Amino acid sequence: MPSGSATSAAVPNDLESYWLPFTPNRAFKAAPRLIARAKDMHYYTPDSRAVLDGTAGLWCTNAGHNRDPIVAAIRAQAAELDYAPAFQFSHPKAFELASRVAALAPAGLDHVFFCNSGSEAVDTALKIALAYHNIRGEGARTRLIGRERGYHGVGFGGISVGGIVGNRKLFGSLLTGVDHLPATYNRAEQAFSKGEPDWGAHLADDLERIVALHDASSMAAVIVEPMAGSTGVLPPPKGYLQRLRTICDKHGLLLIFDEVITGFGRLGHAFAAERYGVTPDIITFAKGVTSGTVPMGGAIVKKSIYDAFMRGPEHVIELFHGYTYSAHPLACAAGLATLDLYREEDLFARARKLEPVWANAAMGLKGLPNVLDIRCVGLTAGIDLAARPDAAGRRAYDAMVHAFNNESIVIRVTGDTLALTPPLIVSENQIGEIFDKVARTIRAVA
Numbered sequence: 001m002p003s004g005s006a007t008s009a010a011v012p013n014d015l016e017s018y019w020l021p022f023t024p025n026r027a028f029k030a031a032p033r034l035i036a037r038a039k040d041m042h043y044y045t046p047d048s049r050a051v052l053d054g055t056a057g058l059w060c061t062n063a064g065h066n067r068d069p070i071v072a073a074i075r076a077q078a079a080e081l082d083y084a085p086a087f088q089f090s091h092p093k094a095f096e097l098a099s100r101v102a103a104l105a106p107a108g109l110d111h112v113f114f115c116n117s118g119s120e121a122v123d124t125a126l127k128i129a130l131a132y133h134n135i136r137g138e139g140a141r142t143r144l145i146g147r148e149r150g151y152h153g154v155g156f157g158g159i160s161v162g163g164i165v166g167n168r169k170l171f172g173s174l175l176t177g178v179d180h181l182p183a184t185y186n187r188a189e190q191a192f193s194k195g196e197p198d199w200g201a202h203l204a205d206d207l208e209r210i211v212a213l214h215d216a217s218s219m220a221a222v223i224v225e226p227m228a229g230s231t232g233v234l235p236p237p238k239g240y241l242q243r244l245r246t247i248c249d250k251h252g253l254l255l256i257f258d259e260v261i262t263g264f265g266r267l268g269h270a271f272a273a274e275r276y277g278v279t280p281d282i283i284t285f286a287k288g289v290t291s292g293t294v295p296m297g298g299a300i301v302k303k304s305i306y307d308a309f310m311r312g313p314e315h316v317i318e319l320f321h322g323y324t325y326s327a328h329p330l331a332c333a334a335g336l337a338t339l340d341l342y343r344e345e346d347l348f349a350r351a352r353k354l355e356p357v358w359a360n361a362a363m364g365l366k367g368l369p370n371v372l373d374i375r376c377v378g379l380t381a382g383i384d385l386a387a388r389p390d391a392a393g394r395r396a397y398d399a400m401v402h403a404f405n406n407e408s409i410v411i412r413v414t415g416d417t418l419a420l421t422p423p424l425i426v427s428e429n430q431i432g433e434i435f436d437k438v439a440r441t442i443r444a445v446a
């Protein structure tokens with residue numbers, strides 16, 4: 001068969017055409033890690049090896065994989081309505097899902113703008129914040145404040161307010177007029193804390209320094225992850241988010257919680273805002289809303305923000321923003337079935353109940369070779385490993401490869417940190433299994 005024919009392209013060893021995201025492509029193609037199907041807590045490789053999912057995909061399959069009610073809802077929707085224009089037209093499930101998402105959000109956040117990913121959700125939230133100030137006659141409020149080590153996806157908005165250097169350094173000047181709060185992590189003060197560390201609330205006061213430098217009249221919004229996930233699980237210090245809220249209120253800044261990871265049960269509540277008793281002005285979400293099955297994201301905004309736009313002639317568009325696939329019918333159907341499943345199985349409460357079991361198991365890794373710190377909150381854990389000399393990131397990368405090939409578990413790595421974030425259906429036995437596998441992996445890469 002000549003190379004490049006349809007048949008040869010279909011065989012699994014033709015790996016060249018696909019440029020994988022956030023993946024070392026050459027190493028991957030030399031030794032691919034392929035997943036062919038999944039069910040509940042497990043993936044299966046093309047040769048049917050079961051692999052435990054220690055990370056809920058990319059922190060998204062909160063209800064577990066290929067759950068029957070979600071699969072059925074997607075199937076039925078595809079047969080009934082594949083697509084309806086998102087601009088000037090809509091379909092019933094878009095409204096239904098918006099109401100259901102708003103009902104899960106803190107009181108007062110009651111309008112939902114849909115998009116297709118966390119990155120788009122962040123861009124949407126930042127644009128709404130800028131436009132909100134503008135239409136209220138405060139158009140000079142343009143400065144956006146993010147945080148060092150923050151991750152807000154890969155759009156230009158998200159990498160500008162984000163604080164992970166590798167995601168920023170190759171892409172030019174990014175958005176101008178962006179400042180960053182300091183990261184909330186300090187190993188000397190916080191190592192091996194379970195849950196929210198005691199030290200660090202004062203770091204929110206740095207926002208006052210930024211206000212003193214630029215003046216509030218030039219500042220639009222602050223965006224943070226309530227728990228910084230992608231950088232390696234940094235739970236917020238006790239009182240930190242409350243302090244940010246107070247300072248934002250004092251200076252008229254909008255507070256945006258990027259809950260793309262923390263939304264839909266990861267920290268034992270529908271949103272982290274509820275766990276921390278802090279109500280932001282905008283919440284971004286994605287991932288868990290459909291349990292990772294169909295791409296979807298969105299921004300939930302306060303009524304006062306939505307209402308500020310609802311003026312002018314009624315035939316004129318109020319916000320010039322949106323995506324062809326905003327509130328896509330398949331995503332809405334998947335979202336509704338997912339939210340039903342979360343409710344029927346009480347999965348957010350389940351995560352809350354399992355949190356101490358999870359935390360004890362995670363802290364059991366303390367003392368293993370090269371383990372410098374362990375952090376956990378909700379059903380998440382970050383484990384910092386000592387870097388190999390002159391090879392930053394190599395030990396954790398080796399751990400991820402070893403874990404998949406030899407321990408049959410998927411773990412995530414960022415730098416030399418391992419991250420674990422299982423589906424919320426994980427059993428206590430499986431929690432034990434996850435940490436046994438990770439412990440053996442850590443020893444194997446010593």
Ligand SMILES: Cc1ncc(COP(=O)(O)O)c(C=O)c1O
Nearest residue numbers: 117118119151152153258260261
């Ligand atoms: C907090 C946060 N915001 C935004 C994103 C980007 O989401 P996506 O990859 O769906 O664009 C992520 C992804 O992990 C995230 O963790």
